[in-house]
Amino acid sequence: MGRKDADMSLYVDHLLKQQAVMLAMLRAMVERETPSADGPAVHGLVEYMAERFAEIGAAVESLPPSAGGQLRASWGDGAGQVLVLCHLDTVWPIGELARRPFRVEDGRAYGPGVYDMKGGIVQAFFALKALIDLNVRPASKILFLCTTDEETGSAGSRALIEQEARRSRFVLVPEPASGPAGAVKLTRKGWGIYHLTVAGRTAHAGNDHEAGISAITELAHQILKLHALTDYSAGTTVNVGVVSGGRVFNMVADRAEAGIDLRAASNEELRRAEQAIRGLAPVTPGTSLAVTGRINRPPLEATEANVRLYRRAQQIAAGMGFELPAANVGGVSDGNFTSSVGAATLDGIGAVGGGAHAVSEYIELKAMAPRAALVACLLAE
Numbered sequence: 001m002g003r004k005d006a007d008m009s010l011y012v013d014h015l016l017k018q019q020a021v022m023l024a025m026l027r028a029m030v031e032r033e034t035p036s037a038d039g040p041a042v043h044g045l046v047e048y049m050a051e052r053f054a055e056i057g058a059a060v061e062s063l064p065p066s067a068g069g070q071l072r073a074s075w076g077d078g079a080g081q082v083l084v085l086c087h088l089d090t091v092w093p094i095g096e097l098a099r100r101p102f103r104v105e106d107g108r109a110y111g112p113g114v115y116d117m118k119g120g121i122v123q124a125f126f127a128l129k130a131l132i133d134l135n136v137r138p139a140s141k142i143l144f145l146c147t148t149d150e151e152t153g154s155a156g157s158r159a160l161i162e163q164e165a166r167r168s169r170f171v172l173v174p175e176p177a178s179g180p181a182g183a184v185k186l187t188r189k190g191w192g193i194y195h196l197t198v199a200g201r202t203a204h205a206g207n208d209h210e211a212g213i214s215a216i217t218e219l220a221h222q223i224l225k226l227h228a229l230t231d232y233s234a235g236t237t238v239n240v241g242v243v244s245g246g247r248v249f250n251m252v253a254d255r256a257e258a259g260i261d262l263r264a265a266s267n268e269e270l271r272r273a274e275q276a277i278r279g280l281a282p283v284t285p286g287t288s289l290a291v292t293g294r295i296n297r298p299p300l301e302a303t304e305a306n307v308r309l310y311r312r313a314q315q316i317a318a319g320m321g322f323e324l325p326a327a328n329v330g331g332v333s334d335g336n337f338t339s340s341v342g343a344a345t346l347d348g349i350g351a352v353g354g355g356a357h358a359v360s361e362y363i364e365l366k367a368m369a370p371r372a373a374l375v376a377c378l379l380a381e
């Protein structure tokens with residue numbers, strides 16, 4: 001017979017004693033490098049995690065890279081389900097670890113992927129382990145879904161994420177917290193990725209310049225139109241982040257291209273900007289435009305269900321003596337998907353630190369036990 005709930009101070013005390021083992025697991029995870037596209041490398045961490053979940057008595061199912069490389073680990077027999085959504089991949093290529101080995105210094109842990117999001121996964125794992133160690137029987141079954149393609153757009157895992165979110169009472173996403181105060185990410189922008197190709201006509205730049213139609217001139221016009229779609233007050237940005245064009249300097253360019261990143265805070269704005277991008281018309285006679293690409297993720301909005309879940313987490317944190325602020329961010333996560341199918345989602349509940357997707361990446365060790373305790377309390381409910 002297990003208990004239904006444990007006093008939150010029990011979790012904190014228990015987890016404070018686990019700090020050394022938490023750190024050892026974090027090290028093991030960071031030292032298994034996991035660039036999204038590298039199937040065998042990513043599977044090394046899938047297998048490691050499968051062993052760890054099996055050790056604590058979770059039912060584990062792991063899929064090889066050819067089947068998407070996911071790991072599902074579930075525990076408990078409660079009615080209904082709570083989903084903990086993690087991604088094992090990082091933005092770092094193999095070899096980054098040699099340049100920036102895992103290390104602990106002045107209360108911080110460093111290493112590729114430590115903040116986004118291996119630190120948060122360790123915290124969530126130990127939250128589940130705390131429930132088991134303290135003999136707490138949560139009201140719902142707990143499912144950890146660990147994917148391996150989040151950093152490249154979640155093409156292979158999206159359907160499964162949405163399916164599991166639909167059948168979950170709520171979803172916790174231990175992605176990095178925002179800022180030094182450890183804010184959760186209450187809203188995230190939606191994201192679209194597009195590619196613009198401009199066609200013109202070649203000509204000799206010296207002998208026959210007026211016979212050419214410069215695709216580069218035309219692209220310059222289009223870049224200004226695209227950047228004018230940015231509306232900070234509406235939370236919309238359009239960024240041409242990559243351009244290329246032409247063949248050689250002494251030829252009028254017949255081809256130019258641009259890579260476009262769109263972020264918007266609402267579905268309405270996302271669609272408005274997408275329509276404008278798709279509807280671009282040439283300015284220079286004789287040129288033509290082709291746009292490819294699509295909306296990758298809907299925005300994570302502060303729905304009523306999300307706000308309610310956040311308020312509950314805030315209350316629990318206050319009981320443990322720390323504040324849990326909320327932030328609105330432009331970066332996306334798989335939480336965008338779970339919220340948009342209607343599942344109450346709390347994102348950014350993971351590690352406190354800084355430098356996501358940057359070589360300065362680190363996490364704060366003193367925040368690990370309290371953040372894990374918060375996740376444990378939420379899982380127990």
Ligand SMILES: [Zn+2]
Nearest residue numbers: 116117175333
């Ligand atoms: Zn992440």
